[in-house]
Amino acid sequence: MIIKRSILILAAALIIASLSPKPAHASPYEGYTYSYWGEAVQSPIAYLPSRTITGQEIGIEPLATPNDMFAAPDGNLYVLDSGNGRIVVLNSEWKAIRQIQGFDNNGKQDSFNKPEGIFVSGAGHIYVADTENKRVVVLDSSGAFIREIGAPKSEVLSDNFEYFPRKVIVDKAGRIYVVARGVFDGIIEFDSVGDFTGFIGTNPVQFDPVDLFWKTVSTKEQREKMIRFVPIEFNNVDVDADGFIFTTTADKQTLVPVKRLNPSGIDVLRINGEWGPIGDYSRDRSAFIDIDVSGNGVYRTLDSTRGRVFTYNEDGNLLYVIGQYGNQLGTFKNPVAIESFGNRIFVLDRDLGMITEFSATKFGSLVNEANGLYSIGKHNDAAKLWQQVLKLDANYEMAYVGIGKSMLRQGEYKQAMTYLKLGNDREYYSKALTKFRREYMREYFGTYMTIVIALILIVMAVRRGMRVRKEGMKQDAVSQGR
Amino acid sequence: MQFLKDAKYTLHVAFHPFDGFWDLKYENKGKLRIALAILFGVTVMMILKRQYAGYVVNYNYPLDLNSIDELKYIVLPFLLWCVANWSLTTLMDGEGKFKEIVIATGYAMLPLILIYLPNILLSNVITLREASFYFLLESVATLWFVWLLFIGTMTVHQYTVMKTIMTMLLTVVVMGIIIFLGLLFFSLIQQIVSFVYTIYQELSLRA
Numbered sequence: 001m002i003i004k005r006s007i008l009i010l011a012a013a014l015i016i017a018s019l020s021p022k023p024a025h026a027s028p029y030e031g032y033t034y035s036y037w038g039e040a041v042q043s044p045i046a047y048l049p050s051r052t053i054t055g056q057e058i059g060i061e062p063l064a065t066p067n068d069m070f071a072a073p074d075g076n077l078y079v080l081d082s083g084n085g086r087i088v089v090l091n092s093e094w095k096a097i098r099q100i101q102g103f104d105n106n107g108k109q110d111s112f113n114k115p116e117g118i119f120v121s122g123a124g125h126i127y128v129a130d131t132e133n134k135r136v137v138v139l140d141s142s143g144a145f146i147r148e149i150g151a152p153k154s155e156v157l158s159d160n161f162e163y164f165p166r167k168v169i170v171d172k173a174g175r176i177y178v179v180a181r182g183v184f185d186g187i188i189e190f191d192s193v194g195d196f197t198g199f200i201g202t203n204p205v206q207f208d209p210v211d212l213f214w215k216t217v218s219t220k221e222q223r224e225k226m227i228r229f230v231p232i233e234f235n236n237v238d239v240d241a242d243g244f245i246f247t248t249t250a251d252k253q254t255l256v257p258v259k260r261l262n263p264s265g266i267d268v269l270r271i272n273g274e275w276g277p278i279g280d281y282s283r284d285r286s287a288f289i290d291i292d293v294s295g296n297g298v299y300r301t302l303d304s305t306r307g308r309v310f311t312y313n314e315d316g317n318l319l320y321v322i323g324q325y326g327n328q329l330g331t332f333k334n335p336v337a338i339e340s341f342g343n344r345i346f347v348l349d350r351d352l353g354m355i356t357e358f359s360a361t362k363f364g365s366l367v368n369e370a371n372g373l374y375s376i377g378k379h380n381d382a383a384k385l386w387q388q389v390l391k392l393d394a395n396y397e398m399a400y401v402g403i404g405k406s407m408l409r410q411g412e413y414k415q416a417m418t419y420l421k422l423g424n425d426r427e428y429y430s431k432a433l434t435k436f437r438r439e440y441m442r443e444y445f446g447t448y449m450t451i452v453i454a455l456i457l458i459v460m461a462v463r464r465g466m467r468v469r470k471e472g473m474k475q476d477a478v479s480q481g482r
Numbered sequence: 483m484q485f486l487k488d489a490k491y492t493l494h495v496a497f498h499p500f501d502g503f504w505d506l507k508y509e510n511k512g513k514l515r516i517a518l519a520i521l522f523g524v525t526v527m528m529i530l531k532r533q534y535a536g537y538v539v540n541y542n543y544p545l546d547l548n549s550i551d552e553l554k555y556i557v558l559p560f561l562l563w564c565v566a567n568w569s570l571t572t573l574m575d576g577e578g579k580f581k582e583i584v585i586a587t588g589y590a591m592l593p594l595i596l597i598y599l600p601n602i603l604l605s606n607v608i609t610l611r612e613a614s615f616y617f618l619l620e621s622v623a624t625l626w627f628v629w630l631l632f633i634g635t636m637t638v639h640q641y642t643v644m645k646t647i648m649t650m651l652l653t654v655v656v657m658g659i660i661i662f663l664g665l666l667f668f669s670l671i672q673q674i675v676s677f678v679y680t681i682y683q684e685l686s687l688r689a
Contacts, residue, residue, distance in 0.1 A: 037543050421537050430538050430610035437607060 028328035029308075031363075033318050033396070036273065036424035038281050041395045046311070046320035046364030047345055049330030053355045055081075058096045060088065063353035067116045068167070071339035071346065078126065079348070079355070080118040085111050087118065087126065087143070092341075100126075100143035110145070112137070117167035117179075129165040129178065136168050136178060136190075149176065152188055152196030169239045171263075177245060179237050184230045186265070187237065187247065200265030201245070203231040206253060240293040244268070248288040248301060257288050258301060258312075272315045279303050279310050286310070294340045296375045298368075302338040302347065307331065309338060309345065313371050317398050320367065322358060323347065330356060343368060363392045370402060379406040397423045408432050413439060488516045496592045499630050503637035506589065507582055514581060517588025524591050525556045527598045536605035539616050559657070563587060566656035567635070570649060576639035586634035590627055597623035 031045035055062035064083025071077050075092040089098040102111035115137075117129035124141035136149040151163035164181040165188075171177070174192030177200070186199035215223060232251040239245050245261040258277045260269035269276065279286025279301065286303040293299045297314025307325035312318055322345070324331055334351040343360040360368060370385035383406035386399035393399075400423030407416035408428065413436035420429040491511055495502030506512035529549045532542050564587055568580045578586070601619045608616060636646040 426538060426610060433538065433607075434609045437609075 028326055028330045029322060029324040032321055034281060035395070036397060038275070040281070043320060043396065044363040044392050045322070045361055046367060047322045047358035047360055050344075050357050050359040052329060053090075053094055053357065054353060055088075058088070058090065058094065060096050060099065063088070065350050066336075066348055066353060067114075067350060068118045068337045069339055069346065069348050069355070070118050070120050071341040072120045072124075073122070075341060077339070077341075077346065077355075078118055078120055080115055080128065082112070082114050082116065085113065085115070087128070098143065100139065103137070103139060103143060103145040105145050105148070117165070119167075119169050121170045121174075122172070125170075127168045127170055127176065129168040131164050131166060131181070134163045134165070136165055136176065147194065149190055149194040152190070154196050154198075156185075156199075166235070167237050169237050169245065171239050171243045171245070173243070177237060177239075179234045179247075182233065184233050186231075187234060187245065187261075201234070201247060201259060201261040201267070202265075203234070203249060203254075205231050206251075236288075236290045238291050238293045238299075240297070240299075241295075246291045246293050246299055248291045250287040250289055250304065252285040252287055252305075257286075258291065258299070270315050272317055277301065277310065277312045277316055277318070279308070280306065289336065290338045292338045292340050296372045298371065298375075300338055300340060300345065302335055304335070307335055309347065313398075314375055319371060319398070320364065330358070332356070363389070366392070367396075367398075370399070374402050379409055382406065399423070401425045401428070404428060404432070408435070411435075488513050492516060492520065492589055492592050495589045496596065496626075496630065499633040500637070503586060503589075503634050506585060506634075507578075507638055512582070512585035512589065514585060517585045520588045520591050520595065521557065521560055523595045525552050527595050527602075528552050528556055531598055531602055534606075535602055536608060536616075538608060538610050539605050539613050560587065560591075562657045562660055563653060566660055567649070567653045570653055570656055571639050574639075574645075574649060576641065576649070578635075578638035582638045586638045587631065590630035590634045593623050593626035593630065597626070 027045045027048060029045075031043045032040045033043045035041045061084060063079065063081045066079055067082040068080040069077060070080075076097070077090040077092075079088045079090065081088055085101070087098075087100040088096055089100075091097050102109055104110070112128060112130050113132035115128050115133075116131045119127040121127065125146065126139040126141070126143070128137045128139070130137050130148075134151055138146040138148065140146055151161075162182070165178045166181050167179040169177050175197075176190040176192070176194070178188040178190070180188055183199075184203075186202035189197050189200050191197050211226075215226060218226070232249045232254060234247045235250045236248045237245055240260075243263065247259045247261060249257050251257065255278060256267070256269075256276055257279070258269060259267040262268050271277075275281065277299075279288065280303070284305060286301075286305045286308070288301040289304045290302040291299055292302075298311060298319070300309050300311045302309055307323055308321050309323045310318060311320050311322075322330075323335070325333070332347060332349050332352075334349055335347050336350045337348040339346045339348075343365055345358040347356045347358070348354075349356065366385055366389050370382045370389055373379075373382035373385065379402065383403045386402040386406075389396055389399045390403075400419045402423075404416045404419030404423055404425065405428060407413075407419060408431065413432050416432040417429055417436060420432055491502075495506060529552050532540075532547055564580065564584050567583050567587075568578075570576075571578055571583075597619055601616060601623070604619070605616050632646060632650065635641070635650060636643065639646075639649070641649065
């Protein structure tokens, strides 16, 4: 009887156990970040795929090898459908509000030939890197031709230079920056009129010491057949609100795949800790093919090694990772472009001709919001959100640092030290310690000094006593005649 | 009481090495158990340092800490040094016996305890800006230890200065050779074991 009952209870318990921990939302990828020690740490998923959009779903011809897209500030998404040589403009409800198939180039009908890059300026002008036509085409928002910018003409370029513009961006001042295929000198810069002004942000040459050795010992004929050491070429660019240019390089050797160039071409990207934004810490390194700058200095890079999107804040801390290669909703075959708008991320897949939209989960929006407040220095407001982040993910180091900095400002030095230690921020820990030490000494200096003086006095007294006793003993010895 | 006296003598060696090491050898003032106690003390001090050094200067990954590892970093090098030094100096007219080498090396390690202990305490109240003091003291401890080891080796074997330096450098080389031979030996044993096991398997499967 008892056995029967216990079996029944056990079975009931098993059924309940198997039912209760239902996965809230199955995700096709795992969320993680990297800890201070460089270990991948599980983390809640920050963004989940909310829908996908193909040409058929919009009600137009399918997208054929789309190469790039651009999320304009007004919420429209410009998709560069390279295979069909057209631009599709989608509004925020995913309706195709416009399609630009061709344009009227000074009386002659003209079209794109395998364009690879698109950019929309603040004024609504569309810049297209018309790769195979070797030019950058500028259209107004309705698709009417404004002008075209051809190959740069300069003495610094060699005679057999072939110009294949791949990506184009325009800064606030109207300067045009072009990344071209096979150009190792950096980003090509045109002024607002379209005249070539120079290259900026040249990458340093990188080479293998072993190759260098063989090169030095080989003959001139052999040397000519070897690979030349050339700087790594940029493969994508984006521009932030302050006019700084973010660049990526797909090279797997480099330790600075992401750069933030100031107007004079110097890399000013902030790096926190030992590693910069390099994606996955593994032997097979991430190769970034696109970068998207969203507000508050946050930028996202698209990795072609594992098809992941890495989101970093302005200090270079990895916030979250989403996506991977696969066949499910939210995974990619051949992702080529990333854009974001508000709390949504779009990834364009060239082979599938499809855009995947990701929406922030509770965790993702909390992190975004907290990081936003944190980056503008509102540490106290951010700390409240970081507390909520910690409830969802107790391993989130950024949150500990955020709370620690807030505590430091509030004068809670002891607590600040605890949090900053958990977040592994030695610099601010040290600051908190300095304050705490001063406060502690101010409070207890009197007590400690009293103890020290008392101890000294006691020691002196004991010594004196011993000396007196010794002398007494000596005198005794003398008096006893020893 | 005897132990206290011995402990006091180790301090004498640390502060007056020429005199101290001489008496260690010729007046039989060195005790093997004291040398081993110092070795044990240094090991414990290293463990404490890894665990309790202030966060500002402590870059150890807490999950990687393992006290048994200190055998690898302290006890093994100590024994290797003694064996290597002894093997070398017997060939190079050294006067020291193995026991004397162990004692001298052990006593020479005292500064590590003397400096590490206050340094651990200090490291907990210093900031990043003052961290260089911590590292300075660490270097002082190491230099002091090497200095004592130098005097100890010189006195125990009755060598000249140059010969002592040469011997110490060669000892390090010999330590490397011993490790190499040890690994070779282990690898060969492994091969033999796997060979015998394979034959056994073959036979047992056929039978």
